[in-house]
Amino acid sequence: MDGTLSQNDLSHVVEADKAHVWHHLIQHKPFETNDPNIIVEGKGMRVWNQNGKEHLDAVSGGVWTVNVGYGRESIAKAVYDQILKMNYFAGSAGSIPGALFAEKLLAKMPNQSRMYYCNSGSEANEKAFKMIRQIAHKRYGGAKHKILYRDRDYHGTTIATLSAGGQDERGAQYGPYTPGFVRVPHCLEYRAGDQGAPTENYGEWAADQIEQVILREGPDTVGGLCLEPVTAGGGVITPPTGYWQKVQEICRKYDILLHIDEVVCGVGRTGKWFGYQQFGIEPDMVTMAKGVASGYAAIACLTTTEEVFEMFKDDASDPMNYFRDISTFGGCTAGPAAAIENMRIIEDEGLLDNCADMGAYMLGRLGELQDKHAVIGQVRGKGLFLGAELVADRDTRAPAAEKLVQAVVGDCMKQGVIIGATNRSVPGYNNTLCFSPALIATRDDIDQIVEAVDGALSRTFG
Ligand code: PMP
Numbered sequence: 001m002d003g004t005l006s007q008n009d010l011s012h013v014v015e016a017d018k019a020h021v022w023h024h025l026i027q028h029k030p031f032e033t034n035d036p037n038i039i040v041e042g043k044g045m046r047v048w049n050q051n052g053k054e055h056l057d058a059v060s061g062g063v064w065t066v067n068v069g070y071g072r073e074s075i076a077k078a079v080y081d082q083i084l085k086m087n088y089f090a091g092s093a094g095s096i097p098g099a100l101f102a103e104k105l106l107a108k109m110p111n112q113s114r115m116y117y118c119n120s121g122s123e124a125n126e127k128a129f130k131m132i133r134q135i136a137h138k139r140y141g142g143a144k145h146k147i148l149y150r151d152r153d154y155h156g157t158t159i160a161t162l163s164a165g166g167q168d169e170r171g172a173q174y175g176p177y178t179p180g181f182v183r184v185p186h187c188l189e190y191r192a193g194d195q196g197a198p199t200e201n202y203g204e205w206a207a208d209q210i211e212q213v214i215l216r217e218g219p220d221t222v223g224g225l226c227l228e229p230v231t232a233g234g235g236v237i238t239p240p241t242g243y244w245q246k247v248q249e250i251c252r253k254y255d256i257l258l259h260i261d262e263v264v265c266g267v268g269r270t271g272k273w274f275g276y277q278q279f280g281i282e283p284d285m286v287t288m289a290k291g292v293a294s295g296y297a298a299i300a301c302l303t304t305t306e307e308v309f310e311m312f313k314d315d316a317s318d319p320m321n322y323f324r325d326i327s328t329f330g331g332c333t334a335g336p337a338a339a340i341e342n343m344r345i346i347e348d349e350g351l352l353d354n355c356a357d358m359g360a361y362m363l364g365r366l367g368e369l370q371d372k373h374a375v376i377g378q379v380r381g382k383g384l385f386l387g388a389e390l391v392a393d394r395d396t397r398a399p400a401a402e403k404l405v406q407a408v409v410g411d412c413m414k415q416g417v418i419i420g421a422t423n424r425s426v427p428g429y430n431n432t433l434c435f436s437p438a439l440i441a442t443r444d445d446i447d448q449i450v451e452a453v454d455g456a457l458s459r460t461f462g
Contacts, residue, residue: 005040010038010040010050013038013050014035014036014038014050017036017038018031018035018036021036023036025424035050037049037050038050041070041071042057042066042069042070042071043069043070043071044069044070044071044438044440045057045069045070045437045438045440045441045445046070047070047418053416054416055413055416055417055418056416056417056418056445056448056449056452057070057418057437057438058412058417058418058419058420058435058436058437058449059418059419059420059434059435059436059437060436060437060438061295062418062420063290063420064232064264064269064290064291064385064436065290065291065294065295066294066295066438067267067268067269067290067291067294067342067346067351067438067439068294068342068345068346068349068351068438068439068440069294069438069439069440072294072296072341072345074341074344074345075293075294075296075338075341075342075345076296078337078338078340078341079296079297079334079337079338081337082096082097082333082334082337083333083334083337086333087332087333087334088331088332088333089331090326090327090328090329090330090331091326091331093331095331095333095336096333097333097335097336097337097339097340098117098333098336100336100340101115101336101337101339101340101343102114102115102336104340104343105267105273105301105303105339105343106303108273108274109273109274109286109303111282111283111305112283112286112303112304112305113303113304113305113306113309114303114304114305114306114308114309115301115302115303116301116302116303116304116323116330117299117300117301117327117330117331117335117336118300118301118302118327118329118330119298119299119300119327119329119330119335120156120289120298120300121155121156121261121263121287121288121289121290121300122155122156122157122158122161123156123158123300123327124263124287124288124289124300124301124302125155125156125161125164125226125259125261125263125287126156126158126160126161127287127302127325127327128224128226128259128285128287128302129147129160129161129164129224129226130323130325131285131302131304131308131312131323132145132147132223132224132257132259132285133145133147133180133223134312134323134324135223135257135308135311136223138311138321139311140220140223143220143221144220144221144222144223144255145180145221145223146180146181146182146217146221146222146223146224147164147180147181147182147222147223147224147225147226147259148181148182148183148184148210148213148214148222148224148225148226148256149164149165149166149181149182149183149184149225149226149227150166150183150184150185150186150187150227150228150231151166151183151184151185151186151234152166152167152186152188152231152234152235152237152426152429153165153166153167153186153226153227153228153231153234153261154166154167154170154228154231154232154233154234154425155226155228155261155263156263157170159174159177159178160178160181162174162177163177163178163179163180163181164181164226166183166186166234166426167233167234167425167426168426168427169424169425169426169427170424170425182213182217182222183213184209184210184213184225185206185209185210186206186231186234186237187202187203187206187207187237187239187240187243188231188235188237189202189203189206189240190377190378190380190389190397191397191429192205193397194397201242202240203239203240203241203242203243203246204242204243204246206240206243207242207243207244207246207247207250208246210225210247210250211250214250214254214256219254219255219256222254222256223256223257224256224257224258224259225247225250225251225256225257225258225259226259226260226261227247227258227259227260227261228260228261228262228263228264228265228275229260229261229262229265229270229274229275229276229278229279229281230264230265230270230275230278230381230382230385232263232264232265232385232434233422233425233434234422234425234426235387235389235422235426235429235432236380236381236385236386236387236422236432236434237380238380238381238382239279243279244279244280244281245280247281248281248282251284257284257285257308258281258282258283258284258285259283259284259285259286259287260274260275260276260281260283260285260286260287261287262274262275262276262286262287262288263287263288263289263290263300264290264291264385264436265385266286266288266289266290266291266292267288267291267292267342267343267346268291268346268351268352268355268383268439269291269355269383269384269385269436269439270355270359270382270383270384270385271352271353271355271356271359271382271383271384272352272356272383273352274286274288275382278382284304284305284307284308285302285303285304285305285308286302286303286304287300287301287302287303288300288301288303289301291342292335292339292342293335293338293339293342294338294342296338296342297332297334297335297337297338297339298329298332298335299332299334299335299336299338299339346439349440351439351440352439354439354440354441355383355384355439356383358384358437358439358441358442358443358446359381359382359383359384359385359386361443361446362384362386362435362437362441362446362449362450363379363381363386365446365447365450366379366386366388366435366450366453367379368450369388369450369453369454369457370388372454373454373457373458373461374394375390375391375392375400375457375461376388376389376390376391376457377389377390377391377394377397381435384435384436384437384438384439384441385435385436386434386435386436387422387432387433387434387435388432388433388435388453389431389432390404390405390408390431390432390433391431399428399429399430399431400431401431402423402430402431404460404461405421405423405430405431405432405433406421406423407456407460408421408433408453408456408457408460409421409423409433409456411452411455411456411459411460412452412453412456415452415455415456416452417448417449417452417453419433419434419435419449419452419453420433420434420435420436421433421434422434433453435449437449
């Protein structure tokens with residue numbers, strides 16, 4: 001730490017935080033006796049807390065976000081220069097970084113041509129839902145208004161995105177939900193047995209389940225299908241062979257818009273610019289947020305094909321025929337300014353290749369842990385987006401108890417390594433350790449993470 005804040009200043013920060021801040025995702029009773037963790041500084045892959053304790057961050061800011069690592073001066077400078085010149089103008093006006101980032105990123109997304117700016121993954125997904133709904137009204141008299149989402153996928157924290165959420169514990173107690181969202185089964189091959197699925201051609205079977213739901217609901221009522229390319233918080237679920245090809249065919253067959261939620265996978269996390277590009281998918285809409293500017297500024301985007309865009313232009317004489325939506329802070333220029341520099345770093349430092357290489361290395365190292373610890377049922381993932389599912393029994397695949405999974409996370413934390421787990425999301429299956437180090441990770445970083453997990457598993461499970 002650079003020591004700019006004295007220990008007194010930091011003690012004041014802790015007291016102010018305890019007195020006034022309502023933290024995300026946590027019960028506050030323990031803060032009556034314990035201090036919260038205040039992250040004071042970050043550099044590269046590492047962060048320091050209020051006590052000066054160093055941690056290796058294996059989850060990129062907690063939730064898969066800081067893809068290019070901490071302390072990037074060039075991003076700070078790009079944002080500084082831009083906001084001094086022009087920080088904000090909203091409504092229908094554009095901006096210099098907004099235009100240039102759209103051009104730069106869309107060049108990496110061959111079938112996408114338009115970018116809509118907003119602030120969070122939830123908001124981007126809501127906007128995609130609104131587009132699907134508006135198209136249903138414009139083209140089908142409102143009939144094709146239903147949106148399908150998948151068990152174990154997550155699309156956000158607002159009421160509409162929770163209504164499209166496949167992680168029941170996140171939504172419990174926030175009903176009633178928004179109508180018109182229909183659930184389809186997940187595609188986790190390791191859990192095929194729990195679904196009563198056949199052991200062969202699981203990918204096709206899982207895709208076929210989507211078609212069955214469409215037929216049950218009536219294809220004339222279904223306008224959109226929203227899926228994560230690799231499911232994140234639901235258990236780091238990589239799709240089975242043959243799945244995506246069939247899903248794409250189903251969407252085309254029934255004229256259903258395919259909306260891919262790249263909030264986690266987007267901008268490098270899997271070793272390609274987008275997760276969907278790993279599987280040869282041609283989406284109609286893509287949403288992204290976390291890695292777009294690596295958390296240096298709040299920015300989220302929704303991209304569409306030109307075909308989708310054109311639908312909102314077709315009858316210009318009708319004053320209501322446009323996308324009637326706005327995002328106040330979609331007019332902030334800090335986001336696209338940071339995003340342009342974030343992309344330059346990824347390109348100039350070869351971070352997509354590093355992500356693919358280090359991801360393969362880490363998957364191998366986690367595989368070694370699986371050979372050593374019977375509690376690891378499966379390791380999976382793509383690029384630096386990996387999971388290790390813990391089981392009480394390898395034969396029955398009964399999930400390991402959540403409190404033991406959390407004990408592993410806590411033990412790693414004590415060792416100075418921050419890892420994640422699918423806690424409090426999918427009832428009964430909160431048993432996957434999650435890893436998403438920044439795309440700059442080296443072999444030494446990965447070795448340190450794997451060694452911490454190795455020790456934690458030995459201490460927790462013997
Ligand atoms: N989609 C996915 C796949 C996510 O993982 C998240 C956040 N964890 C969201 C959407 C929501 O993003 P935000 O928290 O920025 O609203």
